[in-house]
Amino acid sequence: MAAKRFLDDSGTDPDHPNGKRIKTSRSLASVIGEVVTGNFLQNFCSTLEPMLRRVVNEEVENSLRRVGGRSNISRSPSLRIQAPEPTTSSLQLIFNKKLSLPIFTGTKILDADNSPLEILLFDVGPDHQLIRTSLARPIRVEIVVLDGDFPAGESDAWSSAEFEKNIVKERTGKRPLLTGCDQGVTMRDGFVAVGEIEFTDNSSWIRSRKFKLGARVAQGSCPGVRIREAMTESFVVKDHRGELYRKHHPPNLEDEVWRLEKIGKDGAFHKKLASAGVKTVQDFLKMSVVDPSSLRKILGMGMSDKMWEVTVKHARTCVMGNKLYVSQAPDYSIILNPVCQILKATIGGQPPRAIKDLHPMERACVERLVREAYHNWNCLEEIEVPMNETPLLTQGDGVEEHYPNCYQQTLMGSYHQEHAFLTNGSMGPGPGLGSASSNEWLLVQTGVGYNISESSSDGELR
Structure with a gap:
């Protein structure tokens, strides 16, 4: 016996004369339309979200600038809000001594006393008086290479952006311009020594043909305060092959005579002196004392009086020992x-x-x-x-x-x-x-x- 069917009012149409149920069916077009609409809304929201984030970020930054950095708002990683520019201070990094010149590639950079470079922290007073100082905590200092013409003219003031703009990077396909374990050093008590550091390339390929060494506080090492960067004098970096022909200042008695100024290695003057038995700086000086006219005649007319004076003056700086x-x-x-x-x-x-x-x-x-x-x-x-x-x-x-x-x-x-x-x-x-x-x-x-x-x-x- 078949089960009775329960009446379902939802299946009848009261307006229909026979009161019969009307069957409805969805077309394929309507289904596709719904899918397309859903995908469009999803893609639209995905595209709109970063636009909204960027607008909000710009508005927040504008508000911070108007306030002048007085609001202590923590940085939000999601909105990527930049911290306000550090305030200017009277603190400055300074290289303690001048560099030992000339500088060659692949050779350790030292100061004028042939010691590792030293960087100090100073407080510059109103009358430009330098006072040694230190900070309560260590700071990280980066060593960089600068264009030899920076800053232009006699100016001794520059911004962090100008300093950054004049940092020299290595040539395409070359090793990093400055290498060594001490490119970044930690300063404690207002002092840090820079150990192993050297150039890998000469300076002949930039317009000024000179470099400078700079030292700056690493980003985030001293937030909220700008410490002015340090800078050395301009200098030329020569290829290490040129060190083989380097003049000695002062020369040694046992140095070959071509180590003197105006006498080139294997040049005409060098060959003339060698043929006359004048092979070392000591030989040159002895003959210049006992028989200078003969020595002058050996060098010949190719050496002018001015060149002769330069050579003799250089030779006489020789340390004679005991x-x-x-x-x-x-x-x-x-x-x-x-x-x-x-x-x-x-x-x-x-x-x-x-x-x-x-x-x-x-x-x-x-x-x-x-x-x-x-x-x-x-x-x-x-x-x-x-x-x-x-x-x-x-x-x-x-x-x-x-x-x-x-x-x-x-x-x-x-x-x-x-x-x-x-x-x-x-x-x-x-x-x-x-x-x-x-x-x-x-x-x-x-x-x-x-x-x-x-x-x-x-x-x-x-």
């Missing part, structure tokens, strides 16, 4: 410095007199002794004076201290550039320098400024 050279015979003994300048002599004869009181024959006698010592340099006895008894002499310096006399076991006295004593006219020229016995000694005292000038052909010494 070695002395002795030439002796039974009736005389002379002591020379490393460049053949006479410092002391003991010669049989009469009491000493000043050089100005000597006649040309007497001066020619001493000149002959010096020349003989020069030509027999390798036969001279070399002695070293203790460092605490003699200064490190530089060519042209005066001497105020004593050298010990190794032959009389006593100090022979101090010698000053303005006093020089030789023997009197009783001593005749020639081998043996007279008839005085070997136990009759006179002291010849001259300063390191003693020189045999180009006019010494007439026997005059000065």
Whole structure:
């Protein structure tokens, strides 16, 4: 027996004459329309959301600028609100010393004392007086490379944006311009030392052809306060291959002669000097003392008088150390410095007199002794004076201290550039320098400024 059907009023139409149920059906077009409409609304909302966020972000930033940063509103990551610009302060980073120049690629950057770079924190007073200071907490300092022409002119004021704009980056396809473990350092108590840091590229490819080193506080390290950046002087960075041809300041006695200014390695002057046996700076200085006219003739007309002056001036900055050279015979003994300048002599004869009181024959006698010592340099006895008894002499310096006399076991006295004593006219020229016995000694005292000038052909010494 079939179950009874329950009446459902919802299936009948009261307006229909027969009161029968009307079946409704959805068309395919209506279904597709609903799907398209749903997708459109979803896509529209997805597109509209970031637009609304950006508008809200801009409005909030405008409001913060109008308020002037007085509102302490925390940053919202979702809206990406930028923090207000740090307020200007009187604090400034400063490099403690100038750089050691020249600078080559692949070489550690040091200061003028060949020590690691040091950065200090100062408080600049109203009268530009610098006062060392420090902060309560450590700050992170970044080392960057700047264009050598920044800032333009004599200006010593710049903004953080200008500083950022003038940072030099590496060339395309090159390694980072500045490398080393200390590109970023932590400053504590207002001081930090920068250790291993070096350039990987030269500075010839930028317009100014020069770099500067800059130091700035890393972003977020000291929020709310702007600490002015530090900057070095402009400098050229040369390729490390150029270091092989680098001049030494000051030169060393044992340096090859091309280390002097105006004498290029394997150049014409270098070859001429080498062929004449002048191979080191010491050789150059000895010949410039004993026979400067011959040395000048070796270099020839290609070296102008101005170039000659530059070369000789550079050579005379050489540090001479504490070695002395002795030439002796039974009736005389002379002591020379490393460049053949006479410092002391003991010669049989009469009491000493000043050089100005000597006649040309007497001066020619001493000149002959010096020349003989020069030509027999390798036969001279070399002695070293203790460092605490003699200064490190530089060519042209005066001497105020004593050298010990190794032959009389006593100090022979101090010698000053303005006093020089030789023997009197009783001593005749020639081998043996007279008839005085070997136990009759006179002291010849001259300063390191003693020189045999180009006019010494007439026997005059000065």
